Amino acid sequence: MWGVELQRQSEVSLKRQIYRMLRDRILNGKLPAGEALPSTRELAEALKVSRNTVNEAYEMLIVEGFVLSRQGAPTRVAEGLRLEKIAEPALQKEEVPAPAFRADFRTGQPDLQHFPRYQWQQILQKTFKEMPSTEFGYSGPQGLPRLREEIAAWLYRSKGLAVDARDIFITAGATQALHLVAGLLHKEGKKILIEDPCNIGILQTFLHKGYPIAPIPVDEQGLRTEYLNGKEACAVYVTPSHQFPLGGILPAGRRAALIRFARENGLYIMEDDYDSEFRYYGDPVAPLYAMDPGRVIYVGTFSKVLFPALRIGYVILPGALHERWRSLRTYTDVQNPPFEQAALAEFLHTRKLDRHIGKMKKVYGERRQVLLSTLKEYFGDAWSLWGDAAGLHLAIAFPGLRFDDAFMIGSRQNGIRVTPVDHHSIRKGEHANKLLLGYGHLKPDEIRKGIALLHRFMNYKNE
Amino acid sequence: MWGVELQRQSEVSLKRQIYRMLRDRILNGKLPAGEALPSTRELAEALKVSRNTVNEAYEMLIVEGFVLSRQGAPTRVAEGLRLEKIAEPALQKEEVPAPAFRADFRTGQPDLQHFPRYQWQQILQKTFKEMPSTEFGYSGPQGLPRLREEIAAWLYRSKGLAVDARDIFITAGATQALHLVAGLLHKEGKKILIEDPCNIGILQTFLHKGYPIAPIPVDEQGLRTEYLNGKEACAVYVTPSHQFPLGGILPAGRRAALIRFARENGLYIMEDDYDSEFRYYGDPVAPLYAMDPGRVIYVGTFSKVLFPALRIGYVILPGALHERWRSLRTYTDVQNPPFEQAALAEFLHTRKLDRHIGKMKKVYGERRQVLLSTLKEYFGDAWSLWGDAAGLHLAIAFPGLRFDDAFMIGSRQNGIRVTPVDHHSIRKGEHANKLLLGYGHLKPDEIRKGIALLHRFMNYKNE
Known part of the structure; x- marks a missing residue:
């Protein structure tokens, strides 16, 4: 009758397994309203468990109102419990892992190595x-x-x-x-x-x-x-x-x-x-x-x-x-x-x-210098610097060029993470010739390699 | 002219003190737009600091646009900086400290002593x-x-x-x-x-x-x-x-x-x-x-x-x-x-x-029993219990009585924290005869003492 195999090694207790089996059959209509459950002795024998275990499973069903129990009468399934089974649509549930970049000039990223852990x-x-x-x-x-x-x-x-x-x-x-x-x-x-x-x-x-x-x-x-x-x-x-x-x-x-x-x-x-x-x-x-x-x-x-x-x-x-x-x-x-x-x-x-900030100002200041001199080395005078000498990123303008979301996507496909200022613009266009380069989290070598990659990509783009 | 005493022991640097003094005078109009700042030599002598310190303070004012500096000309106060001083209205800013209760039956409070810290x-x-x-x-x-x-x-x-x-x-x-x-x-x-x-x-x-x-x-x-x-x-x-x-x-x-x-x-x-x-x-x-x-x-x-x-x-x-x-x-x-x-x-x-929950179920279960028997001891059959034997609080009904926010305030004035169910009601009245007693955080002794106090207060109220 039950055709069910209890998992004796499971972390879920036997009584809960029996409870779940019965509950599922009540919800899917295999045990319809009014149907009597087998006696605890009968089910205990069929499932090869102690009668007490079945008793406890029945108790759970009673407490939650799946079955009704009256003194001297068999325990019966309650009314109105059948629910259609609805399968959840299969969806892509994985968080898309961030791709690995060969040059990662994202902004707002402090260095996590120098922190006095x-x-x-x-x-x-x-x-x-x-x-x-x-x-x-x-x-x-x-x-x-x-x-x-x-x-x-x-x-x-x-x-x-x-x-x-x-x-x-x-x-x-x-x-x-x-x-x-x-x-x-x-x-x-x-x-x-x-x-x-x-x-x-x-x-x-x-x-x-x-x-x-x-x-x-x-x-x-x-x-x-x-x-x-x-x-x-x-x-x-x-x-x-x-x-x-x-x-x-x-x-x-x-x-x-x-x-x-x-x-x-x-x-x-x-x-x-x-x-x-x-x-x-x-x-x-x-x-x-x-x-x-x-x-x-x-x-x-x-x-x-x-x-x-x-x-x-x-x-x-x-x-x-x-x-x-x-x-x-x-x-x-x-x-x-x-x-x-x-x-x-x-x-x-x-x-x-205070000491950590003092130390990091030196570290970041040097990285900023490396970024500036590498930009000069690769791009000559084609660019100009915007803003105060502060923070963890540079904003630079390339007069005559235009950077948009398509540029950002293209560069990403080439392993380069770099953000056009226009990505942060509400009305697009006015700052389309500007790029943001975050450097706080990058070692001098990574900065140099990254700018070389960016230069190669931009030349390719402009050909 | 300056009538200002620099704090030489302060954690605020001398240059920042000078910057603030000048900024405040610019904002309150004592140094009006167009006014020339003293030469750095002059101010350094007056304040008995190095000329370099004054230079740095001026640099801060220049960077932030409070003063304008042109090669060969004196540094002058910028236009349009005067702001009326507005005093913030005096307000009670302290967080009101929670009063100490002699009986604290608040709900939703787990025991913090038994946690395996x-x-x-x-x-x-x-x-x-x-x-x-x-x-x-x-x-x-x-x-x-x-x-x-x-x-x-x-x-x-x-x-x-x-x-x-x-x-x-x-x-x-x-x-x-x-x-x-x-x-x-x-x-x-x-x-x-x-x-x-x-x-x-x-x-x-x-x-x-x-x-x-x-x-x-x-x-x-x-x-x-x-x-x-x-x-x-x-x-x-x-x-x-x-x-x-x-x-x-x-x-x-x-x-x-x-x-x-x-x-x-x-x-x-x-x-x-x-x-x-x-x-x-x-x-x-x-x-x-x-x-x-x-x-x-x-x-x-x-x-x-x-x-x-x-x-x-x-x-x-x-x-x-x-x-x-x-x-x-x-x-x-x-x-x-x-x-x-x-x-x-x-x-x-x-x-x-799993082990902590097992342990706490025992602790809380005992406290629940103490609360139930103490209620019985003091209030006899005047009350009845609502709900399943679970959680960290009891809901009890006193047929014929009414508990409202006024009761809650009155009990608090008597050092008792206890919550009428009606405090949690959207439409008031239907559950006015019910009280909530949180017990999870209370030792058996505190429970007994608390119920004694509540009993005395309720009798007083009903006289």
Whole structure:
């Protein structure tokens, strides 16, 4: 009758195997409504298991309402349980693995080899051991107070920025910070004004929330503030310290104009400071935030100065937004895990971050020089450099050439990952002659080999 | 002229102090547009610093566009930089500290003392050491493959659930999972159908996304599926294994009806399985997911079986939703940190989770018994128990009494944290005679003391 072989070596218990067999037959109609199950003795004998095992399987079916049991009567299948079997359509489920590139000039990728992994491990261990057991529960949507205090102290000593630790809110990286800030600032029918070109990922973050955006053009100095006037907006997104991707430093005059625009229109400015720690001549540029902490929401991240997997960023919020932020974060994903927060606090406290940044500025600065001189060697004077000497990528223009998504795809097919600026443009065309070359993660040799490949590919293309 | 004292012991460099002093005077108009800065020699003498320090400060002002410098001419303040000083309104910025309770029956709080912290630390250390350096970068929105495989294996051995690891997506906890799933399923003008009462936090998660919801009544068996018919909906949210808060196990007949409703209306079911691992008599209830993996999105979490600070949950998604999920997660917060993921994978692989759950079922089961007998001792037969013997809280009814938010506030003022079921109700009133008592985190003594306090308070209230 049962024609079923129980798997005696399986990790699934025998009672659960019997339960599943019966449940499946009930659902597919082989055991119809009202049908009596065999007695436990009978089924135990047929399946060669103990009667107790069958009893437990029946108990599971009873608890979940698949069968009804009445004292003295046989256990019968409940009504209305038959479900058509629907096969899930076969789909390609694999994540497409990233192809291997012979030249990988992707942007936003810090070096992962120079990170003091052993030091971090020691700190992680120490802070884990010392963590109060309450922090294994829910420790609140704002982030650990000791991390917020260490970030405030670090911003003061590294950028001269005076920030109250109570205005700092820890996030799971800059993307989440902007995702949440956009949620706080969104007003029905009003747009988010955004630099064009801008990081396409950030643009997607706003678009995924369904918020309307309007592009504001960017030139070699950053956002062209004269285009702000008259716009009905709820927020402005800017990268004033090092415009992504073109590299400009927003000059004081435009900063003042931007703040006046925000004040006059009662809106907030999102300042995304994604990599200004790495400036190769002179000190880091002062954040826009310093000019008006009541109107500017500063977004910082440790993905570039440490490593992306840390998933720690932060926002500095005006007091008027604190309560709504706490509520929004709580109902979005509650809080960051405390372990990385505690380790980062200690890493900051012991000035290891300052030393790491100092070291990486040298490493990245040298790579930048290698990239510049190799470009000169291969492309002569056919190109020109855009933007400030900062960050982990170059923006370069080749007057007369045009790079588009087709160029990007073609280069990829040749094993070269390189991004046209237009990939990050909202209105395509204006910056079509510019390319982005990320170099932070590349060794000098890889840079030289990569540019040689790019040169060969571009010559081939232009023939 | 300058009347300024430089802080020679400060962590802020002298050049940055000079830069800030000049910048502030430019912004507040004390140094108006066109005004010439003193020569570097002059200012260096006045401030008793090296000329080079002043030079560097001027360089910062030039780079940021506060002043304009021309060869042979004095450095002058740029145009249009004056900004009115706006003081931020003084606000209460402190997070209100949670009051200390003499009796704390909050729900959803696992025990944090019995967690094998030392074991976890060893595993964290081992997996950190072994982690490939690529995982310090971006490792993808779906989560580490080895964790997904371990979760699939654990679901199979513990719940008999056969799941393809490629259908599992790691999240930063169940709240984030539901936040993202709601985003995937939302359709303009259609409602999310939700159990009433339900976890108020989950309700808030949907409401914070701006999605319309409609309550479906719950009885002692869970969702009353007869109320589904005719509803224009995009999704249904249910807790079929252990309804929150009332504790019912959704019977097979209603499960089949729910799945038929989803199929006929082309919508998905969100199954929130928040604590079914802890069932004190018999095996865990089988997930609804087993009945139709194409229509049910299963949401699981490790916050209750391990500890909330882990911030790891997961969803099991039909293939049709994979691509959109990856995109949504990428543009929401990119990914989970890999460190906790790797440790959890190892904790699962070595069966430590199975053992921990076995141990905690005993601990929690005993606490549940203590709570039941203490209730009996103090309240006699004035109350009755609702729901299955599972999870970390009791729902009890006191026929004839009414508990509302005022009762909750009053009890809190008396040092007792206890939640009326109505706190979680969308339409108030129907379950006004029921209370929730979380016991997972309480030692037997704390339970006895807490019930004594509650009894005294309730008698006082009723006098």
